[in-house]
Amino acid sequence: MNIIVIGPQGSGKGTQADLIGPKIGAAKLSTGDLFRAEIAAETPLGLRVKEILASGNLVEDELTLAIVDERLNTLASDGISSYIFDGFPRTTAQAVGLDQLLETRGQKVDAVIELTVPEDVLIERMxxxxxxxxxxxxxxxxxxTTQRDDICDxxxxxxxxxxxxxxxxIRKRLQLYNDLxxxxxxxxxxxxxxxxxDGxxxxxxxxxxxxxxLSAAAINSEA
Ligand SMILES: [Zn+2]
Structure with a gap:
């Protein structure tokens, strides 16, 4: 089963993807994690992504899809063919691209979970x-809370x-979420x-x- 969790940053979608993945036997595929790994490894791609993210913009669709394609290959070679997508797709072009990536593997998107959280709560959380x-x-x-204000425990x-x-x-990212x-x-x-x-x-x-x-979606996709 392939699932997408959609929600603005601060909606808790990463946490939920971590919790749900093992329950349904799906591997979490987080583009944020993949980007951070590239940045940490200081690859040419990582340096480019770092610059894009620091300016508050989204990584281009083509680049994002290439990273996802590569990750799907790695997971498939480990025998994993069920995914929970976190932070991807972010644009309609990415969604179209994901359909193609799954189709070439004989798969499809089975369910989409939208997590909603009021904007003022998101801003406070972030x-x-x-x-x-x-x-x-x-x-x-x-x-x-920490033991001492503003000091690491x-x-x-x-x-x-x-x-x-x-x-x-934060406001710029919420705007990108609403628009794209x-x-x-x-x-x-x-x-x-x-x-x-309700997130x-x-x-x-x-x-x-x-x-x-998801159990309702599983019944529907079998019917
Ligand atoms: Zn520390």
Whole structure:
């Protein structure tokens, strides 16, 4: 079963993809993770992606599709043929490209989960993110507190806000989501694949709602 989780940054889609994947025997394919791995390895591609992301823009469709294609090949060679996509597709062109990538493998998109969270909650969640300038540990002060304000519990380093978690950058990403990614809900909605889940509740409740939606989708795709 191939599933896409769609939602703005801060909607918890990465967390949900991590939780749901093992339950349904699907490998998570996160373009964000793949981009970060390229950046960390300082490949030519990684350097280009780093620049694009730092400016708050989306990585081009063609480049994104090439990375996904490569990842699908790697997973297939490990015998994995069920995927849960996180952060991809982000544009209609990417969705069309994904259809082609799956079709050449005799597969298709089986279900799309849309996670909705009110915009003011998203902004609060994202602007509460901090990273340790010492060890790189991530915190979200909306969900956790540290022993000392603005100090890392693990190494005593100073917690700072990343430039892309500043209000201007957050608003830019939400705008890109509304303009480019939301139209995907019509694209997949026309095929009856979309289930909307309220992402503004406990992680466990969100997970239950997604599992429920997927079992309904599994019945439909067998019928
Ligand atoms: Zn630290």
């Amino acid at each position: 602007s509460s993110r901090r990273v340790c300038s010492g060890c790189g540990a991530n915190y979200n002060l909306a969900f956790q 693990q190494c005593g380093g100073q917690l700072v806000q990343r430039p892309d978690d500043m209000p201007g950058a 990614t939301k139209p995907l809900l019509d694209f997949y909605g026309a095929r009856g694949l979309v289930t909307t889940v 503004n509740q406990d992680v466990e409740r969100v997970q239950e709602a997604i599992v429920h939606a």
